[in-house]
Amino acid sequence: MRRLVLMRHAKTESHNLDGDHSRHLTKGGIQDAQDAGVALRALGIxxxxxxTATxxxxxxxxxxxxxxPHFLDDLYFxxxxxxxxxxAATPDTTQxxxxxxxxxxxxxxxxxxxFASDPSEADGVGGWFPTSAYSTFTFDGSWKDLFGDSPLGYEGTVRRH
Known part of the structure:
Protein backbone atom coordinates (compact mmCIF):
# COMPACT_ATOMS: atom_id res chain seq x y z
CA MET A 1 0.00 0.00 0.00
CA ARG A 2 1.27 3.47 -0.92
CA ARG A 3 0.68 6.70 1.00
CA LEU A 4 0.44 10.25 -0.37
CA VAL A 5 0.59 13.22 1.99
CA LEU A 6 -0.34 16.64 0.58
CA MET A 7 0.76 19.51 2.82
CA ARG A 8 0.36 23.25 2.63
CA HIS A 9 3.36 25.23 3.90
CA ALA A 10 3.38 26.63 7.45
CA LYS A 11 2.35 30.19 8.44
CA THR A 12 4.43 32.94 6.83
CA GLU A 13 5.17 36.60 7.07
CA SER A 14 2.61 38.61 5.10
CA HIS A 15 5.16 40.03 2.67
CA ASN A 16 8.85 40.17 1.86
CA LEU A 17 10.71 42.95 0.09
CA ASP A 18 12.20 40.36 -2.27
CA GLY A 19 8.74 39.13 -3.34
CA ASP A 20 6.31 36.30 -2.65
CA HIS A 21 8.80 33.52 -3.44
CA SER A 22 11.04 34.81 -0.60
CA ARG A 23 8.52 34.94 2.27
CA HIS A 24 9.78 33.31 5.50
CA LEU A 25 7.93 31.35 8.18
CA THR A 26 6.76 33.11 11.31
CA LYS A 27 7.73 31.78 14.76
CA GLY A 28 4.28 30.21 14.98
CA GLY A 29 4.77 28.67 11.54
CA ILE A 30 8.05 27.12 12.63
CA GLN A 31 6.36 25.59 15.68
CA ASP A 32 3.44 24.31 13.56
CA ALA A 33 5.87 22.66 11.13
CA GLN A 34 7.78 21.06 13.99
CA ASP A 35 4.52 19.75 15.48
CA ALA A 36 3.40 18.36 12.11
CA GLY A 37 6.79 16.71 11.69
CA VAL A 38 6.23 14.60 14.80
CA ALA A 39 3.12 13.04 13.23
CA LEU A 40 4.60 12.81 9.73
CA ARG A 41 7.69 10.92 10.94
CA ALA A 42 5.34 8.11 12.01
CA LEU A 43 3.99 7.78 8.45
CA GLY A 44 7.22 6.41 6.97
CA ILE A 45 7.74 9.18 4.40
CA THR A 52 11.30 26.05 -4.24
CA ALA A 53 9.65 28.94 -2.35
CA THR A 54 11.43 29.92 0.87
CA PRO A 69 13.74 16.44 -0.76
CA HIS A 70 13.34 17.16 -4.45
CA PHE A 71 12.92 20.94 -4.75
CA LEU A 72 10.82 21.79 -7.81
CA ASP A 73 10.01 25.18 -9.34
CA ASP A 74 6.95 23.55 -10.94
CA LEU A 75 5.34 23.20 -7.51
CA TYR A 76 5.56 26.97 -7.10
CA PHE A 77 4.76 28.12 -10.63
CA ALA A 88 2.40 10.46 -11.21
CA ALA A 89 6.08 10.49 -12.26
CA THR A 90 7.19 9.28 -8.81
CA PRO A 91 9.16 6.03 -9.04
CA ASP A 92 7.35 2.97 -7.73
CA THR A 93 10.20 2.37 -5.32
CA THR A 94 8.61 5.17 -3.26
CA GLN A 95 6.07 3.92 -0.74
CA PHE A 115 -14.05 13.54 -4.71
CA ALA A 116 -14.18 9.98 -6.06
CA SER A 117 -14.79 8.49 -2.62
CA ASP A 118 -16.59 11.26 -0.71
CA PRO A 119 -17.78 14.32 -2.67
CA SER A 120 -19.18 16.08 0.41
CA GLU A 121 -15.84 15.81 2.24
CA ALA A 122 -14.04 16.97 -0.92
CA ASP A 123 -15.91 20.28 -0.80
CA GLY A 124 -14.82 20.80 2.81
CA VAL A 125 -11.17 19.99 2.12
CA GLY A 126 -11.01 22.13 -1.00
CA GLY A 127 -12.70 25.07 0.68
CA TRP A 128 -10.68 25.26 3.88
CA PHE A 129 -7.07 24.11 4.03
CA PRO A 130 -5.06 26.32 6.41
CA THR A 131 -1.31 26.60 6.64
CA SER A 132 0.43 23.48 8.04
CA ALA A 133 -2.60 21.33 7.19
CA TYR A 134 -2.06 18.04 5.41
CA SER A 135 -4.27 15.34 3.89
CA THR A 136 -3.26 11.71 3.76
CA PHE A 137 -4.37 9.15 1.15
CA THR A 138 -3.55 5.47 0.74
CA PHE A 139 -3.86 3.36 -2.38
CA ASP A 140 -2.64 0.19 -4.04
CA GLY A 141 -0.94 0.27 -7.41
CA SER A 142 1.44 2.55 -9.19
CA TRP A 143 1.92 6.29 -8.78
CA LYS A 144 1.24 6.73 -12.48
CA ASP A 145 -2.25 5.24 -11.99
CA LEU A 146 -3.17 7.37 -8.96
CA PHE A 147 -5.18 9.89 -10.95
CA GLY A 148 -7.04 7.21 -12.89
CA ASP A 149 -9.55 4.84 -11.36
CA SER A 150 -7.45 3.70 -8.39
CA PRO A 151 -9.58 3.41 -5.26
CA LEU A 152 -8.19 5.62 -2.50
CA GLY A 153 -8.32 5.40 1.22
CA TYR A 154 -8.68 8.83 2.79
CA GLU A 155 -7.02 8.97 6.18
CA GLY A 156 -8.13 12.52 6.85
CA THR A 157 -6.94 16.10 6.90
CA VAL A 158 -5.04 17.34 9.91
CA ARG A 159 -5.51 21.05 10.49
CA ARG A 160 -2.97 22.78 12.70
CA HIS A 161 -3.36 26.16 14.40
Whole structure:
Protein backbone atom coordinates (compact mmCIF):
# COMPACT_ATOMS: atom_id res chain seq x y z
CA MET A 1 0.00 0.00 0.00
CA ARG A 2 1.27 3.47 -0.92
CA ARG A 3 0.68 6.70 1.00
CA LEU A 4 0.44 10.25 -0.37
CA VAL A 5 0.59 13.22 1.99
CA LEU A 6 -0.34 16.64 0.58
CA MET A 7 0.76 19.51 2.82
CA ARG A 8 0.36 23.25 2.63
CA HIS A 9 3.36 25.23 3.90
CA ALA A 10 3.38 26.63 7.45
CA LYS A 11 2.35 30.19 8.44
CA THR A 12 4.43 32.94 6.83
CA GLU A 13 5.17 36.60 7.07
CA SER A 14 2.61 38.61 5.10
CA HIS A 15 5.16 40.03 2.67
CA ASN A 16 8.85 40.17 1.86
CA LEU A 17 10.71 42.95 0.09
CA ASP A 18 12.20 40.36 -2.27
CA GLY A 19 8.74 39.13 -3.34
CA ASP A 20 6.31 36.30 -2.65
CA HIS A 21 8.80 33.52 -3.44
CA SER A 22 11.04 34.81 -0.60
CA ARG A 23 8.52 34.94 2.27
CA HIS A 24 9.78 33.31 5.50
CA LEU A 25 7.93 31.35 8.18
CA THR A 26 6.76 33.11 11.31
CA LYS A 27 7.73 31.78 14.76
CA GLY A 28 4.28 30.21 14.98
CA GLY A 29 4.77 28.67 11.54
CA ILE A 30 8.05 27.12 12.63
CA GLN A 31 6.36 25.59 15.68
CA ASP A 32 3.44 24.31 13.56
CA ALA A 33 5.87 22.66 11.13
CA GLN A 34 7.78 21.06 13.99
CA ASP A 35 4.52 19.75 15.48
CA ALA A 36 3.40 18.36 12.11
CA GLY A 37 6.79 16.71 11.69
CA VAL A 38 6.23 14.60 14.80
CA ALA A 39 3.12 13.04 13.23
CA LEU A 40 4.60 12.81 9.73
CA ARG A 41 7.69 10.92 10.94
CA ALA A 42 5.34 8.11 12.01
CA LEU A 43 3.99 7.78 8.45
CA GLY A 44 7.22 6.41 6.97
CA ILE A 45 7.74 9.18 4.40
CA UNK A 46 10.52 8.03 2.05
CA UNK A 47 10.36 10.74 -0.62
CA UNK A 48 9.38 14.41 -0.75
CA UNK A 49 8.53 16.89 -3.48
CA UNK A 50 8.86 20.47 -2.23
CA UNK A 51 8.24 23.82 -3.90
CA THR A 52 11.30 26.05 -4.24
CA ALA A 53 9.65 28.94 -2.35
CA THR A 54 11.43 29.92 0.87
CA UNK A 55 8.36 29.11 3.00
CA UNK A 56 8.01 25.56 1.67
CA UNK A 57 11.72 24.87 1.99
CA UNK A 58 11.65 26.13 5.58
CA UNK A 59 8.50 24.12 6.32
CA UNK A 60 10.18 20.97 5.07
CA UNK A 61 13.34 21.68 7.10
CA UNK A 62 11.34 22.17 10.32
CA UNK A 63 9.41 18.93 9.78
CA UNK A 64 12.64 17.17 10.69
CA UNK A 65 12.17 14.25 8.30
CA UNK A 66 15.13 12.09 7.41
CA UNK A 67 14.42 12.36 3.67
CA UNK A 68 16.31 14.14 0.90
CA PRO A 69 13.74 16.44 -0.76
CA HIS A 70 13.34 17.16 -4.45
CA PHE A 71 12.92 20.94 -4.75
CA LEU A 72 10.82 21.79 -7.81
CA ASP A 73 10.01 25.18 -9.34
CA ASP A 74 6.95 23.55 -10.94
CA LEU A 75 5.34 23.20 -7.51
CA TYR A 76 5.56 26.97 -7.10
CA PHE A 77 4.76 28.12 -10.63
CA UNK A 78 2.47 25.29 -11.78
CA UNK A 79 -1.02 24.39 -10.66
CA UNK A 80 -3.00 21.28 -9.83
CA UNK A 81 -2.40 19.51 -13.15
CA UNK A 82 1.35 20.10 -12.86
CA UNK A 83 1.44 18.75 -9.31
CA UNK A 84 -0.56 15.69 -10.38
CA UNK A 85 1.90 15.08 -13.23
CA UNK A 86 4.86 15.32 -10.83
CA UNK A 87 3.25 12.88 -8.39
CA ALA A 88 2.40 10.46 -11.21
CA ALA A 89 6.08 10.49 -12.26
CA THR A 90 7.19 9.28 -8.81
CA PRO A 91 9.16 6.03 -9.04
CA ASP A 92 7.35 2.97 -7.73
CA THR A 93 10.20 2.37 -5.32
CA THR A 94 8.61 5.17 -3.26
CA GLN A 95 6.07 3.92 -0.74
CA UNK A 96 5.19 7.17 1.06
CA UNK A 97 5.40 10.54 -0.71
CA UNK A 98 5.09 13.97 0.88
CA UNK A 99 4.28 16.97 -1.31
CA UNK A 100 4.77 20.40 0.31
CA UNK A 101 3.23 23.20 -1.70
CA UNK A 102 0.79 26.08 -1.75
CA UNK A 103 -2.87 27.01 -1.91
CA UNK A 104 -4.82 26.70 -4.07
CA UNK A 105 -2.87 23.79 -5.60
CA UNK A 106 -2.62 21.55 -2.51
CA UNK A 107 -6.27 21.88 -1.39
CA UNK A 108 -7.49 21.52 -4.99
CA UNK A 109 -5.44 18.37 -5.45
CA UNK A 110 -6.70 16.94 -2.15
CA UNK A 111 -10.29 17.70 -3.13
CA UNK A 112 -9.77 16.15 -6.58
CA UNK A 113 -8.46 12.92 -5.06
CA UNK A 114 -11.14 12.80 -2.38
CA PHE A 115 -14.05 13.54 -4.71
CA ALA A 116 -14.18 9.98 -6.06
CA SER A 117 -14.79 8.49 -2.62
CA ASP A 118 -16.59 11.26 -0.71
CA PRO A 119 -17.78 14.32 -2.67
CA SER A 120 -19.18 16.08 0.41
CA GLU A 121 -15.84 15.81 2.24
CA ALA A 122 -14.04 16.97 -0.92
CA ASP A 123 -15.91 20.28 -0.80
CA GLY A 124 -14.82 20.80 2.81
CA VAL A 125 -11.17 19.99 2.12
CA GLY A 126 -11.01 22.13 -1.00
CA GLY A 127 -12.70 25.07 0.68
CA TRP A 128 -10.68 25.26 3.88
CA PHE A 129 -7.07 24.11 4.03
CA PRO A 130 -5.06 26.32 6.41
CA THR A 131 -1.31 26.60 6.64
CA SER A 132 0.43 23.48 8.04
CA ALA A 133 -2.60 21.33 7.19
CA TYR A 134 -2.06 18.04 5.41
CA SER A 135 -4.27 15.34 3.89
CA THR A 136 -3.26 11.71 3.76
CA PHE A 137 -4.37 9.15 1.15
CA THR A 138 -3.55 5.47 0.74
CA PHE A 139 -3.86 3.36 -2.38
CA ASP A 140 -2.64 0.19 -4.04
CA GLY A 141 -0.94 0.27 -7.41
CA SER A 142 1.44 2.55 -9.19
CA TRP A 143 1.92 6.29 -8.78
CA LYS A 144 1.24 6.73 -12.48
CA ASP A 145 -2.25 5.24 -11.99
CA LEU A 146 -3.17 7.37 -8.96
CA PHE A 147 -5.18 9.89 -10.95
CA GLY A 148 -7.04 7.21 -12.89
CA ASP A 149 -9.55 4.84 -11.36
CA SER A 150 -7.45 3.70 -8.39
CA PRO A 151 -9.58 3.41 -5.26
CA LEU A 152 -8.19 5.62 -2.50
CA GLY A 153 -8.32 5.40 1.22
CA TYR A 154 -8.68 8.83 2.79
CA GLU A 155 -7.02 8.97 6.18
CA GLY A 156 -8.13 12.52 6.85
CA THR A 157 -6.94 16.10 6.90
CA VAL A 158 -5.04 17.34 9.91
CA ARG A 159 -5.51 21.05 10.49
CA ARG A 160 -2.97 22.78 12.70
CA HIS A 161 -3.36 26.16 14.40
Missing amino acids: DSALVS RTRETFTHLGLDVA GGTDTAARLI ALLVVGHAPTIPDLAATLL
